[in-house]
Amino acid sequence: xxxxxxxxxxxxxxxxLIAVTKAKFSxxxxxxxxxxxxxxxxxxxxxxxxxxxxxxxxxxxxxINILVLIIAALFIPFTNKYAGFIHFEGDFLLFIYxxxxxxxxxxxxxxxxxxxxxxxxxxxxxxxxxxxxxxxxMIMAALVLLTGQSSLAEMFTxxxxxxxxxxxxxxxxxYILLQFxxxxxxxxxxxxxxxxxxxxxxxxxxxxxxxxxxxALVGIGNALKFSIFGGIIANVVLILWELPLWQEVLIFILIxxxxxxxxxxxxxxxxxxxxxxxxxxxxxxxxxxxxxxLMILLLENHL
Amino acid sequence: xxxxxxxxxxxxxxxxxxxxxIKRYIFLLGFQGILLFLIALIGLDELxxxxxGFIAVxxxxxxxxxxxxxxxxxxxxxKITNINNFKNHRKMKGFYLxxxxxxxxxxxxxxxxxxxxxxIKIKYLSTAITAVIMGxxxxxxxxxxxxxxxxxxxxxxxxxxxxxxxxxxMPFLINTAILLDLFVSVLVLGIFFNKLTYHFHDDSSxxxxxxxx
Numbered sequence: 283x284x285x286x287x288x289x290x291x292x293x294x295x296x297x298x299l300i301a302v303t304k305a306k307f308s309x310x311x312x313x314x315x316x317x318x319x320x321x322x323x324x325x326x327x328x329x330x331x332x333x334x335x336x337x338x339x340x341x342x343x344x345x346i347n348i349l350v351l352i353i354a355a356l357f358i359p360f361t362n363k364y365a366g367f368i369h370f371e372g373d374f375l376l377f378i379y380x381x382x383x384x385x386x387x388x389x390x391x392x393x394x395x396x397x398x399x400x401x402x403x404x405x406x407x408x409x410x411x412x413x414x415x416x417x418x419x420m421i422m423a424a425l426v427l428l429t430g431q432s433s434l435a436e437m438f439t440x441x442x443x444x445x446x447x448x449x450x451x452x453x454x455x456x457y458i459l460l461q462f463x464x465x466x467x468x469x470x471x472x473x474x475x476x477x478x479x480x481x482x483x484x485x486x487x488x489x490x491x492x493x494x495x496x497x498a499l500v501g502i503g504n505a506l507k508f509s510i511f512g513g514i515i516a517n518v519v520l521i522l523w524e525l526p527l528w529q530e531v532l533i534f535i536l537i538x539x540x541x542x543x544x545x546x547x548x549x550x551x552x553x554x555x556x557x558x559x560x561x562x563x564x565x566x567x568x569x570x571x572x573x574x575x576l577m578i579l580l581l582e583n584h585l
Numbered sequence: 586x587x588x589x590x591x592x593x594x595x596x597x598x599x600x601x602x603x604x605x606x607i608k609r610y611i612f613l614l615g616f617q618g619i620l621l622f623l624i625a626l627i628g629l630d631e632l633x634x635x636x637x638g639f640i641a642v643x644x645x646x647x648x649x650x651x652x653x654x655x656x657x658x659x660x661x662x663x664k665i666t667n668i669n670n671f672k673n674h675r676k677m678k679g680f681y682l683x684x685x686x687x688x689x690x691x692x693x694x695x696x697x698x699x700x701x702x703x704x705i706k707i708k709y710l711s712t713a714i715t716a717v718i719m720g721x722x723x724x725x726x727x728x729x730x731x732x733x734x735x736x737x738x739x740x741x742x743x744x745x746x747x748x749x750x751x752x753x754x755m756p757f758l759i760n761t762a763i764l765l766d767l768f769v770s771v772l773v774l775g776i777f778f779n780k781l782t783y784h785f786h787d788d789s790s791x792x793x794x795x796x797x798x
Contacts, residue, residue, distance in 0.1 A: 449586070559603070559679070565683045566602070566683055577591070
């Protein structure tokens with residue numbers, strides 16, 4: 283439960299930190315760290331407007347998305363000390379599918395609108411999600427292989443840095459998770475959240491018809507998703523040392539902050555990829571995950 | 586630790602598949618050179634000072650620094666920055682190249698395991714064969730001569746890794762042969778390439794068809 287609370291707390295400052303970092307690197311004073319949340323509270327006070335062409339799917343999708351993300355956050359353990367609020371054998375599969383379910387509802391809600399632009403965005407989002415999915419499965423499979431456990435909590439408890447394959451796993455999985463979170467959250471180099479041209483949008487074009495309360499939920503969902511991925515990276519790093527609880531909590535928050543700043547720095551110095559190169563970039567990340575998994579298979583003599 | 590470097594070597598082959606910028610190709614070559622030195626340093630059991638020196642010169646100095654700098658100069662002099670600037674430069678998209686690389690890697694690992702030989706390091710061998718096969722594929726599908734040179738060095742890197750896979754010591758003869766290969770390939774191709782672009786102002790191997798006595 284501790285990690286879920288920390289993830290929720292970190293989600294509050296996450297979007298603001300990214301925006302401030304980007305502003306500082308581009309020589310601007312930038313908004314306050316709390317500005318994204320001022321916007322979200324402003325939107326929460328408003329009602330939602332639904333197009334007459336939409337059905338119930340469009341109305342429930344943002345709520346389902348935020349709900350599944352909150353449930354997914356409950357699965358994350360806190361280092362190797364505390365299990366997640368929900369934990370059972372094979373829970374990592376449900377965790378991955380919960381993330382996919384939220385995305386699925388956002389995609390079909392975009393298709394529900396009937397707009398050509400939103401359909402195009404949904405199509406792109408579905409393609410990139412499909413191509414990046416093997417990466418997270420390979421990371422989890424490698425973790426199962428190294429620990430012999432199938433529960434997220436057990437995996438982090440059993441994991442240690444005794445073998446060279448474990449070191450290899452930590453280095454590569456941090457890199458893959460960083461790229462995975464950027465792709466899943468539709469950030470650079472795949473998508474640009476600041477773009478104003480519908481033809482080049484991916485995630486933003488899918489939520490063009492959402493307004494007021496629903497738009498606020500989409501914003502909260504994005505922040506929460508980032509924080510969940512940051513939490514997983516923090517766990518992977520924290521299991522390397524045995525520290526007192528208060529230090530681990532501080533380092534967990536610190537890693538989340540560093541993660542947000544890293545994303546801000548990456549977005550400041552990285553150009554957006556041309557749309558035709560997006561799919562091959564996403565596939566490369568999955569490819570790296572596959573190569574890592576095969577190498578761990580070899581090292582652990584499972585072949 | 587050598588597993589991490591081997592893995593990074595395999596990842597660099599993946600990045601070769603999606604690169605279009607010449608600078609990135611050259612950076613990856615230099616990176617592979619440094620990785621090969623670290624792999625050789627960790628992977629070889631019987632190393633004399635002479636061997637370490639020789640391998641350092643071959644991998645760090647030549648593959649890691651000199652060749653990338655030389656190729657960078659050639660590309661700057663001939664104003665070659667991006668292979669997309671050339672018409673029909675590549676017959677295969679990066680997307681399919683990545684699938685091909687992963688498939689080759691999986692097949693070589695399976696075949697390597699079938700060998701069941703204790704003297705062969707499978708992780709070295711599979712990565713090496715992947716580098717050799719992908720280097721050949723890069724040469725076949727690309728029309729730009731710069732990429733031909735770079736792909737040739739990828740093949741050489743694969744051969745170097747293969748030599749490491751089959752023994753605990755690296756024979757002096759293999760080292761010398763690889764170094765000689767590099768001299769001949771890079772220097773001769775570099776000179777040839779400079780002449781070619783001087784006459785045709787193009788990096789494509791298609792222009793060779795218009796050569797006459």
